[in-house]
Amino acid sequence: MTAATQAPPAPTVVDRVRSVRVASWATAALLVVAVVAAIALQPNLLTPYGVASTFATFLPLVLVAVAQAIVVIGGGLDLSAGAIVALSSVVAVQVMRGEDGLAAVGLAAAVGTGVACGMLNGLVVSRLRLQPLIATFASASIFSGLALLVLPTPGGTVPAILTGTFRQAIATVPMSVLLVVAVALGWLVLRRTRVLRHIRATGGDPAAAYASLVPVQTSQFASYVLSGAISGLAGLAVLGNAGSGDPFIGGDLALGSVAAVVVGGIALRGGIGSPIGAIAGAIILALSSTILFSIGLPTSWRALAAGVVVILALALSALGAPRRRR
Amino acid sequence: MSRVVPILKDPVVVAALIAVLLIAIGGILRPGFASPDQIVDMLRVASFLGIIAIGQTIVVLSGGEGIDLSVGTVATLGAILASRTMAGDDAMIVPGVLLALGVAALIGLANGLGIVALKIPPFVMTLGMLGVVGGLILVVTGGRADGRAAPALVSLVNGRDVLGLPGILIVWLVLGGAVTLVLRRTVFGARLYAIGTSREAARLSGVPVRRVTVSAYVLSSLFAALGGIAMVGYSQQVFLNLADDLTLPSIAAVVIGGTLVAGGVGGYLGSAVGAIVLTVLTSLLTTLAMPEWARIVVQGVVLIALLAVYGRQRRLRA
Numbered sequence: 054m055t056a057a058t059q060a061p062p063a064p065t066v067v068d069r070v071r072s073v074r075v076a077s078w079a080t081a082a083l084l085v086v087a088v089v090a091a092i093a094l095q096p097n098l099l100t101p102y103g104v105a106s107t108f109a110t111f112l113p114l115v116l117v118a119v120a121q122a123i124v125v126i127g128g129g130l131d132l133s134a135g136a137i138v139a140l141s142s143v144v145a146v147q148v149m150r151g152e153d154g155l156a157a158v159g160l161a162a163a164v165g166t167g168v169a170c171g172m173l174n175g176l177v178v179s180r181l182r183l184q185p186l187i188a189t190f191a192s193a194s195i196f197s198g199l200a201l202l203v204l205p206t207p208g209g210t211v212p213a214i215l216t217g218t219f220r221q222a223i224a225t226v227p228m229s230v231l232l233v234v235a236v237a238l239g240w241l242v243l244r245r246t247r248v249l250r251h252i253r254a255t256g257g258d259p260a261a262a263y264a265s266l267v268p269v270q271t272s273q274f275a276s277y278v279l280s281g282a283i284s285g286l287a288g289l290a291v292l293g294n295a296g297s298g299d300p301f302i303g304g305d306l307a308l309g310s311v312a313a314v315v316v317g318g319i320a321l322r323g324g325i326g327s328p329i330g331a332i333a334g335a336i337i338l339a340l341s342s343t344i345l346f347s348i349g350l351p352t353s354w355r356a357l358a359a360g361v362v363v364i365l366a367l368a369l370s371a372l373g374a375p376r377r378r379r
Numbered sequence: 380m381s382r383v384v385p386i387l388k389d390p391v392v393v394a395a396l397i398a399v400l401l402i403a404i405g406g407i408l409r410p411g412f413a414s415p416d417q418i419v420d421m422l423r424v425a426s427f428l429g430i431i432a433i434g435q436t437i438v439v440l441s442g443g444e445g446i447d448l449s450v451g452t453v454a455t456l457g458a459i460l461a462s463r464t465m466a467g468d469d470a471m472i473v474p475g476v477l478l479a480l481g482v483a484a485l486i487g488l489a490n491g492l493g494i495v496a497l498k499i500p501p502f503v504m505t506l507g508m509l510g511v512v513g514g515l516i517l518v519v520t521g522g523r524a525d526g527r528a529a530p531a532l533v534s535l536v537n538g539r540d541v542l543g544l545p546g547i548l549i550v551w552l553v554l555g556g557a558v559t560l561v562l563r564r565t566v567f568g569a570r571l572y573a574i575g576t577s578r579e580a581a582r583l584s585g586v587p588v589r590r591v592t593v594s595a596y597v598l599s600s601l602f603a604a605l606g607g608i609a610m611v612g613y614s615q616q617v618f619l620n621l622a623d624d625l626t627l628p629s630i631a632a633v634v635i636g637g638t639l640v641a642g643g644v645g646g647y648l649g650s651a652v653g654a655i656v657l658t659v660l661t662s663l664l665t666t667l668a669m670p671e672w673a674r675i676v677v678q679g680v681v682l683i684a685l686l687a688v689y690g691r692q693r694r695l696r697a
Contacts, residue, residue: 130502183686184640186446186502187630191686194627194679201672308506321500353521357514364493364507371497 077330079370080318084333087340095347105227107343109219109294112229113138115335116287117306118313119236120280122331123249125314127276128256128323129178130185133170133193134284134310135303140196141166141288143204146298151210159215159292164285170196171281175274193307200300209298219293232290233332236283240328252276257324312363313338316370338366390637390689391649394656397635401659409666419544423536425658426551427454427613431606431625432632432650433558434599438501439633440562441595442575442642448505449490450603451626452512457483457604458611458621459516462526469531479604486512487600491593505596509626516619526617536612547609551651554605558647571595575643628657631682637689657681 097103117134124131131137141163149159170192177188221228243249251272254262263269291302310331317334319326341362342355350358406413431450438447457479464475486508493504535546562568570591573581582588607622614621634640635656636649660681664674 132502132506177683181683181687183683186444187634187640188683188686190448190627190630191679191682194682195676196679198672198675198677198679201675202670205672305510308510311503311506315503321503353517355514356517357511360507360511360514363510364504367499367503367507368493368497371499 077318080316080330080333080337083316083337083366083369087337087344091340091343091347094344098343101222101225101227105220105222105229107339108227108229108233111336111339112232112290113287113294114306114309114313114339115233115332116236116283116290117310118317118331118335119240119328120283120287121310121314122317122319122326122328123252123283124185124276124280125319125321126256126323126326126328127252127273128259129273129276130189130311130321131174131277131280132186132189132307132311133174133196134280135306135308136193136196136200137167137170137281137284137303138288138291138306139300139303140170140200140203141285142291142302143200143209143298143300145289145292146209146211147203149212149215151212153212153214156212156214159212160289163289163292164282167281167283167285167288168278169281170284171278172274174281175277178277179270179273193303197300197303200303204298204300207297207299207301211292211296211298215289215293216296219290237329237332244327248272248275248279252279253324255323308363309335309338312367316366318370338363341366390635391646391652394635394637394649394652398652398656398659401656401663405659405663405666412663412666419539419548421658421662422548422655423545424613424662425655426547427606427610427622428625428628428632428658429551429606429651429654430554430609431603431622432629432654433554433647434602435629435633436636436638436645436647436650437558437562437571437595437602438599439630439638439640440571440575440642440645441592443494443501443578443592445501445575445592445595445642446505446630446640447490447596447599447603448502448626449486449508449512450599450606450629451623452509452516453483453486453600453603454607454610454622454625455618455620456486456512456516456519456607458607459520459524459526459617459619461604461608462528462611462617463519465527465529465532467527467529469529472529472532475529476608479608480601483600483604484597487597488593490600491596494596495589495592501596520619522619524617524619526611528611528615528617532608532612533615536609547612550609554602555647555651562646567591567594572643577643627678627682628654631678631685632657634682634689635685640686 092098098107117138121131121134144166145159145163148162149155174189174192177183177192178185219228223231251267252275254265254267255269255272259269292298313334314331315321315334316337317326317330317332319330342359345355345358345362402413402418411417431454435447435450438445460482461475461479464478465471490504490508493499494501534540538545540546541549562571570581570586573584573586574588574591578588610622611617632653633650635653636645636651638645638649661674664677
């Protein structure tokens with residue numbers, strides 16, 4: 054038990070500070086470029102309405118990116134994040150049945166579904182010790198199958214109070230912006246908590262964390278549950294945006310969230326980075342598609358251009374990221 | 380499991396037994412399920428997945444967290460390019476197939492270069508490529524799929540011309556045999572296993588690690604396109620998402636076949652049997668009138684269950 058007296062993962066802290074700095078610079082630079090380019094091409098982005106509607110469309114991706122970030126920092130990966138969003142949104146739509154009075158129940162249902170999905174992922178990865186990549190790819194299949202069961206075809210009505218709240222502004226600041234800021238602040242407040250420190254330690258070096266008496270399995274489990282809950286919220290954001298349910302929305306979100314995490318300077322090997330980087334990453338990616346939209350690309354070319362932008366962003370972050378030392 | 384005869388611990392044997400068991404169960408529940416005709420039919424459907432799984436096997440064997448999440452869309456793109464070129468004309472089969480393979484090779488090359496030169500992790504690179512290829516499909520088709528398979532291709536897949544068997548089974552057998560030979564008996568095969576086991580050791584022994592890795596991803600895209608082309612021979616018409624859903628099964632087939640997801644251990648025979656197991660399972664579920672959602676769920680559950688048997692990672696401390 055001498056290992057227990059060792060300081061909590063000191064070497065990874067040093068290594069973290071050093072590498073975060075490099076990656077954050079690249080992320081910040083990309084963010085500035087994306088914002089400037091988007092505004093230059095589409096000046097009405099700066100109007101209150103422009104900001105509100107832009108952030109409203111960004112919100113699902115931003116939330117899923119934060120969810121993905123927590124899992125990745127914990128040394129895992131969640132390819133089922135998109136499917137969780139789809140499942141929790143259709144569950145919420147069916148539960149609320151378009152009635153305002155049931156909006157709170159819908160919120161609980163969405164988050165509850167996300168937590169349940171996260172628990173399954175967490176159990177599979179931490180207790181069964183399956184490789185996260187393939188295991189969550191498989192669980193994505195389970196979740197999207199269930200989403201089809203809950204809502205076979207796109208449809209359903211979202212209560213007006215939900216779509217309304219989503220479009221509201223408090224003291225001229227749009228709700229969607231407030232929500233993004235709230236998520237970022239939430240992370241800043243909570244990051245010093247034991248659970249999140251344990252998650253980071255686990256992702257940085259599971260063996261060292263284990264030796265320092267960090268409950269590695271529990272931390273992995275917690276990272277997936279937390280991530281599932283946030284993905285559930287993203288499901289609600291999707292509903293607020295679209296006004297109806299769709300069991301097929303998940304696919305792009307898994308890719309988008311992973312890309313946002315990478316662009317946001319979070320190392321896929323775990324332990325390094327912050328969900329705030331992922332928020333920036335998500336905004337960069339979403340802005341790039343806004344830019345593609347505004348330069349008048351034909352509709353059929355947009356998906357290709359968006360895909361190429363993701364690859365380029367990945368390549369740029371890969372070049373800017375610190376090299377693996379081993 | 381640990382006390383039985385060694386041969387029963389071989390994943391390939393286990394998978395083959397599972398396939399036989401599934402067919403037997405189907406035969407009991409629905410008479411006719413296990414008839415020779417029906418079995419040939421299932422093998423025919425398994426061949427598309429089996430051909431795609433060849434590439435997935437090679438990529439997984441190459442190690443370094445190797446995986447190709449773009450095979451499904453690449454297969455779809457291959458099918459679209461080939462069938463649009465053929466447009467129902469036998470004379471255009473060769474150009475169609477060559478075009479599909481050429482484009483697929485470029486996609487695989489991009490995957491491989493992104494992975495070795497830019498050091499983007501394989502799953503991120505191929506996931507990103509999935510988006511790009513999906514976009515490419517929209518550009519090529521303008522959102523409307525209108526290709527038609529040539530009659531000769533259709534009869535290769537749907538006819539029973541070779542010894543009463545569909546020609547595609549022979550094609551699958553030849554491809555599978557060739558790949559097994561390449562893996563076991565050639566320098567490329569030896570190098571592939573070497574880099575899959577340890578990149579560092581392979582590099583120090585003079586193996587051109589980067590070149591072999593890139594080749595693995597090029598081969599993966601090539602076989603994916605071939606699988607897609609075979610599939611369009613089966614469906615005759617092409618769809619915008621024809622083979623998109625085959626990515627997960629292709630990985631599942633590799634895992635069922637006992638190839639280590641960490642790389643370096645395994646072979647194609649197992650993946651072929653894995654493709655058969657998955658296809659038999661799907662047709663069994665279809666025969667039992669399971670709705671689509673249940674089939675999707677079962678696929679995921681099966682993969683997790685199989686991983687739990689074969690693919691568990693080691694404990695932090697034993």
